[in-house]
Amino acid sequence: MKKRIFALVIVNLLLLAVCFSQSTLDKILGRAQSSSLSNDKITAGLKEALKVSTSNAVASTGRVDGYFKNAAIKILLPPRLQSVGRGMRMMGMGQQVDDLELGMNRAAEQAAPSARQIFINALTRMTFSDARQILSGNDTAATDFFKRTSTEELTATFTPVVHREMQNVGVVKQYDTFMENPMAARLGGSQSLNLDKYVVGKALDGLFYTIGQEEKKIRKDPAARITPLLKEVFGKRQ
Secondary structure, eight states, X not given: OHHHHHXXXXXXXXXXXXXXXXXXXXXXHHHHOOTTSOHHHHHHHHHHHHHHHHHHHHHHXXXXXXXXXXXXXXXXXXXXXXXXXXXXXXXXXXXXXXHHHHHHHHHHHHHGGGHHHHHHXXXXXXXXXXXXXXXXXXXXXXXXXXXXXXXXXXXXXXXXXXXXXXXXXXXXXXXXXXXXXXXXXXXXXXXXXXXXXXXXXXXXXXXXXXXXXXXXXXXXXXXXXXXXXXXXXXXXXX
16 A cells, blocks of 8 residues: 555656646747747848847937936946035036036937947847847847947947047046046046046947847837837747
8 A cells, every 4th residue: 555655656746747847848948939930030030120229229329418318328427526526516516517427428429320330230240049049038138249249349439439529529628627626636636537438338338228228119019019020020929
């Protein structure tokens, strides 16, 4: 009798193991999500999605106030100077802070359109493996792809544009004026600050953030899938 009960327990455990394994397998297969689509269609769908999201992001950021009036990506004073900026505002010198921040944002807005061709270049290098990974990845997997493949080229392209525009709008002069304040000189003047590098970095952060928001729309909102191909490829993920 005991042997019989023991055998039944073993059988039940084996059945549970099989069910668990099947459940796990179902989840894995479920993440593929596009098995009924051809490789070419998956890749084409992802490329189209990226064209849409990057075009929208570049158009959004690469215009007047694209950075400056977007609280999520607005370029503020470098962290170590923010306390100085608050102090200057309290002393009635807020205009100097505003002018410096405005100039940095204007430079970023001028640089953003140059990202369009770089993103197109990244799309030409996309493989089917990249596309499949993006489709089954998290909400910003495509944005992460661009970060991996384009950050270096974007940095090299943005840097001279940012430098030129900051010269044109007087950011360097504004920064020098800002740093002439005794409080700023005391708290921030002992360490050199590469303002070009700071603005380029924040400009890229803002651009990738905006691309990520566009990507999330395509993944989650059917209305954002503006072409039949996007509806077919991303609809498989529901």
